[in-house]
Amino acid sequence: xxxxxxxxxxxxxxxxxxxxxxxxxxxxxxxxxxxxxxxxxxxxxxxxxxxxxxxxxxxxxxxxxxxxxxxxxxxxxxxxxxxxxxxxxxxxxxxxxxxxxxxxxxx
Amino acid sequence: xxxxxxxxxxxxxxxxxxxxxxxxxxxxxxxxxxxxxxxxxxxxxxxxxxxxxxxxxxxxxxxxxxxxxxxxxxxxxxxxxxxxxxxxxxxxxxxxxxxxxxxxxxxxxxxxxxxxxxxxxxxxxxxxxxxxxxxxxxxxxxxxxxxxxxxxxxxxxxxxxxxxxxxxxxxxxxxxxxxxxxxxxxxxxxxxxxxxxxxxxxxxxxxxxxxx
Numbered sequence: 001x002x003x004x005x006x007x008x009x010x011x012x013x014x015x016x017x018x019x020x021x022x023x024x025x026x027x028x029x030x031x032x033x034x035x036x037x038x039x040x041x042x043x044x045x046x047x048x049x050x051x052x053x054x055x056x057x058x059x060x061x062x063x064x065x066x067x068x069x070x071x072x073x074x075x076x077x078x079x080x081x082x083x084x085x086x087x088x089x090x091x092x093x094x095x096x097x098x099x100x101x102x103x104x105x106x107x
Numbered sequence: 108x109x110x111x112x113x114x115x116x117x118x119x120x121x122x123x124x125x126x127x128x129x130x131x132x133x134x135x136x137x138x139x140x141x142x143x144x145x146x147x148x149x150x151x152x153x154x155x156x157x158x159x160x161x162x163x164x165x166x167x168x169x170x171x172x173x174x175x176x177x178x179x180x181x182x183x184x185x186x187x188x189x190x191x192x193x194x195x196x197x198x199x200x201x202x203x204x205x206x207x208x209x210x211x212x213x214x215x216x217x218x219x220x221x222x223x224x225x226x227x228x229x230x231x232x233x234x235x236x237x238x239x240x241x242x243x244x245x246x247x248x249x250x251x252x253x254x255x256x257x258x259x260x261x262x263x264x265x266x267x268x269x270x271x272x273x274x275x276x277x278x279x280x281x282x283x284x285x286x287x288x289x290x291x292x293x294x295x296x297x298x299x300x301x302x303x304x305x306x307x308x309x310x311x312x313x314x315x316x317x318x319x
């Protein structure tokens with residue numbers, strides 16, 4: 001079993017008020033996303049907006065709920081850039097062709 | 108194995124961890140690495156979905172505002188609420204408040220169960236309308252494959268999470284687990300919530316049927 005208390009992995013990580021504040025933002029962004037669905041935007045624009053908003057929500061969850069903001073910086077530097085790099089590589093490989101296919105179909 | 112010289116020296120720079128470079132226990136590091144790999148699994152699935160969604164102008168739009176979007180929005184808020192109860196459970200565990208920790212963990216599990224029940228009714232509705240993982244009424248089987256594949260994999264994560272939470276709640280009550288274990292459970296649960304933050308808008312809100 002791992003050690004408890006100070007010097008272990010415990011951190012003075014956020015108050016209930018802060019968590020409630022973050023949660024309110026998450027719900028508000030979700031509400032905005034649902035609102036966007038009413039606007040009949042072009043699929044590529046809609047998808048882009050939704051992904052950006054979801055990335056904001058993901059950042060809030062990872063930073064505050066998953067405490068990454070309160071961990072040692074080396075942990076965040078281990079996890080975040082490598083994940084983003086891999087995701088960017090998938091995007092670079094596939095998305096230009098996805099957009100090209102969309103234009104070919106005259107959409 | 109000799110103990111480190113001083114804790115202060117360990118945390119002075121991001122790279123000065125010595126035998127504990129990330130200053131977390133191995134369980135937490137293990138869960139983080141699992142989360143990274145699972146993130147890439149879902150990223151690949153959602154990117155493949157984005158590709159076929161954008162490339163297909165005849166993509167089915169089966170989700171009417173009521174009941175589908177209303178229900179999936181409710182599910183989103185339930186899952187977000189369960190993340191909040193999870194955070195409160197981890198905080199209670201840090202204070203060594205066993206009664207409150209177990210209570211928050213069980214609240215979180217109930218949120219997960221509600222999510223799975225609502226999602227199952229949503230699936231049943233779609234199946235009754237003729238959507239299956241290999242066919243749709245519009246003749247776009249990719250929609251069925253993407254929808255049931257991605258939401259199904261996510262639902263599997265939620266179900267495993269509910270079992271994990273229940274095991275943790277009872278194990279923590281019996282003092283078989285400590286606050287670090289509760290925190291690791293929390294990481295998994297928040298990740299499940301995070302994935303839904305992408306699945307809900309990208310799958311549901313990209314296929315809303317506004318009529319007309």
